[in-house]
Structure formats: structure tokens, C-alpha cells
Amino acid sequence: MEFEELQKIWDLQNSQPLYTINEKALYNRIAAKKKQALHITNTSELLLIIVYIGSASFILGMNLSGQHGNIFMFLMAAWIFIIALYLLMSRIRRIKGSKRFDRSIGGDLSHAISTATYQVRLSQLMRWNMLPIGILALLGVGEGGKPAWVIVLLLIFFAFAYYAGGLEHSIYKARKRDLEILQNKLKNEASSGDDSSE
């Protein structure tokens, strides 16, 4: 067989696409993604609240038990408590809000996107939160008369944490974008299905 004949065989598929897109399977994929998004959000949310309350209590306890109170450390403990409270309120709002999505697949997808959006916002907030905490920690350490290398080390630590926060944020953003693409795909399929049924 010559190559031109192979090309003719190849062209056979141009009149009949190889596949159709199974909407139900696409829906199932969405449901799985939603479950995954919810699980990640739940875990990271709870973990953050526990870590924040724990850290604030620890800083406060250390400061109260010491001989000299450090104003910056008190401020930091208060700030961390406020953030923990904000996280707790956001969690309650998110859980309440999840009831407004209907049980359809479109609703499931919107829910997944809403969860992902929440996750993106949360990671952004946590990233920016590094700045006040970092500044207060540095001021507190400075006031405590610690050597310069401790301050430098702390600075490096916060810079790294800020960078890592950026990476985490971009992962959540990409995940949200993937869900939106899936939603577009779903709308696209639905509208082409409508067209063909006309």
C-alpha cells in the first residue's frame, strides 16, 4: 500500500468524528472534583483554625508568664486570635452558603467552583497575613534584645513562608480555573445538544 492510500484511510474519519462526549461521565467527573475540593477546604480550614488558636495561646501564655511583657507579642497574639475568629466565621458562612446550590450537576459544579473560589481567597488572605505577623514578630524579637542573626533568620523564614504561600495560592487558582473550564465545556456540550435537538 502506498502512502497516499494510507492518507485516504486516514481521511475516512473526517466525515465521522471518532468519539461523542458522554455528558453523564463528565458530570461524574465534576462530582468527584467537587468532593475533592470540599475535602481539601475542610481540612485546611480546620488545620488553620487549630494552628492559629494554638499559636496565639502559646504566645500569650509565654508573654504572661515572663517577667517583662512585650507589647508587640501581645499585639501578635491578639491579631492571630482575630484571624482565627475570622476563619471560624468564614467557615460557618461557607457551610451555610453551600445549601443554596441545587442538587443538579450544574449546581454541583457551581458549588465546586464556589468552594475553589473560597480556597483561593483564603490562601491569598493567609499569604498577606504573613506581613503583619512577620512585622510584629520582628519588632517583638527586636524589643526583646535578641541578637541580629535571630532577626535575620526570622526574616528568611517569613520570606520563605510568603513565597510558599504564593505557590499554594497558584495551585488553588489553577484548580479553580480547571473547574471553570469544565463548566464551560459542560455549557458548550449542553448548547450543542440543544442545537441538534432543534
Place this chain on the structure above:
Amino acid sequence: MTENEQHHIYEKWLGQHKALIFKIVRAYAFSAMDQDDLFQEIIIQIWHSIPSFRHEASVTTWLYRISLNTAIKWTRKERKYYHADNLDNVQHILQEHSIQMDERLIWLYEEIYKLDAIDRSITLLLLDGFSYKDIAGILGITESNVGVKINRIKKYLITKSKKHYYHGI
């Protein structure tokens, strides 16, 4: 570019060039699970690529470039589902048409699948009528390199087809 514009282009591209993506999926992914996985990966990359499309090439060439790059990268990741259990119960996003595919086309895909990832790309582009220059541009290799590879691929496919037909299939 606004999100609406991007969405509009995406819908248009996907509507008009779905067959192109299917061909690449079929040539690079063996099992139905892999085909679903690769299909999703390609449509996601196409969406991301829309803002950087500058009309310097045709949409077909652009989509081939994005889809083939994605497929080649995906092949390297080795996260295939050949040995996954209980695959019969999985519902696949891509479903083959109930109309029996031409036996010769099935054979051709099988032969293409035996080639390495780059040769597979060249074969798909060649079969879809792209010039040496276009193929070189899409894959980022020299035209002379494309020429050498095409000669080898053609020889391989012709020899295989002769053997195939010799055995009365």
C-alpha cells in the same frame, strides 16, 4: 481579553476542531481512562492558550501545536491506567461511536501508537496534510530533520501495510 471573549473563542474552536483533538487522543492514549485524562488535559491547555493566540498561524496549526505538546508531555508523565482495577464500571467521557470504525483505520492507529511520541506527532501532521515547514514549526525541529523522519516513517508504514495485506487482512 475578557472572560466572555475567551469563552466564545473556546466554544468556537472546540466545535470546529473537535475531530483534531480526538485524533490526537486516540493516537496517544490507549485505554479509555487515559483517553479521558488526555482529552481533559488538552482542552484545559487549549483554554489557557487562547489569550496568547496572535493569529500568526492558522487555528488548526495552533491547536495542533498545543494538543501535541500536551500529549507528548502527558506521555512522559507515565500516569497511565493500563493496570487499574475494575475499569469496566467506570463511565468514560469519550465514547466511541457505535458505528464500526473502518478496520484499516484501526490498523493505522495501532501502527501509529507503536511509534515514539515525536514520530507519532509527525505522522499525524503528515497524514493531515501539513507541509514539512509547518511540521518543523509546530515541533520546533529543522525541516531537514523532519524530512529524514518522514522518510523513515513512510517506509515503516508502507512496509507494515504490505505485510498486513499479505496476511490477507
